[in-house]
Amino acid sequence: MHFAIVEDLKSDQEILISRIREDCAAHQESVDLSVYESGEAFLADFRRGFCSAVFLDIMLKGEMSGLDTAWKIRGTDEEIPIIFTTTERDFALESYGVHAMDFLVKPVQANALSWCMKRLREVLAAPVVLTVRSILEDRTVISRMIPLDEILYMESVRNGTLLHTTEETIRAAQTYAEIVRQLPDEGRFYECSRGLTVNFSFVTAIADNGEITLSAGDRIFCSRRKLKETLAAYDRYQFMMLRSKGI
Secondary structure (H helix, E strand, O other): EEEEEEOHHHHHHHHHHHHHHHHHHHHHOOOOEEEEEEEHHHHHHHHOOOOEEEEOOOOOOOOOOOHHHHHHHHHHOOOOEEEEOOOOHHHHHHHHHOOEEEEEEEOHHHHHHHHHHHHHHHOOOOOOOEEEEEEOOOOOOEEEEEEEHHHHHEEEEEEEEEEEEEEOOEEEEOOOHHHHHOOOOOOOOOEOOOOOEEHHEEEEEEEOOOEEEOOOEEEEEEEEHHHHHHHHHHHHHHHHHHHHHOO
């Protein structure tokens, strides 16, 4: 793991570094830490994939506050976990807008950091691909890894599951339930009908009759029983995406 620490006080840097290293050592994990004293210095190095998470002082001194820095981060990476640190609890509400994963009050205590690290491990362990046993036309079964970002929707069929992707339709030997269990609980994938799960990131419209239009041109139908729930879930997903982009 590689974490960035953006903190302008040396004493707070040292405490956080010590807590993180102690927690990782207790879990027999190695960790690399990059430390910055300003948001500007961090953003000069930051790029998507640069680090696994950012521990960010919300009250940084200088031209950019921690909150300003967080919005810049979200402009590049919508998913990277941001953990705010501060002496002021009142900033917790402001951190909601950039979808901070956690909010640690300084000086950071071991038990608080331990809980944060537990949650961080769960987030970082979320899958980015589905591992499926794909059935070929000659009935040969091969193992494949399908990126989640390419899945439009999936449906239960007899003796397996159909995965409709941006490139092709894949028949998987696993049951629909087995496939769904691999999906991360992040609001992107939603079961709009029994045996039918859609990727909200490809949805362009949901009509009153339950017709769901996807950006690739596909059309699927939400069951009337679940239409209200599906619309609410889609609204939550859209709101989350807009907030993460600072809109």
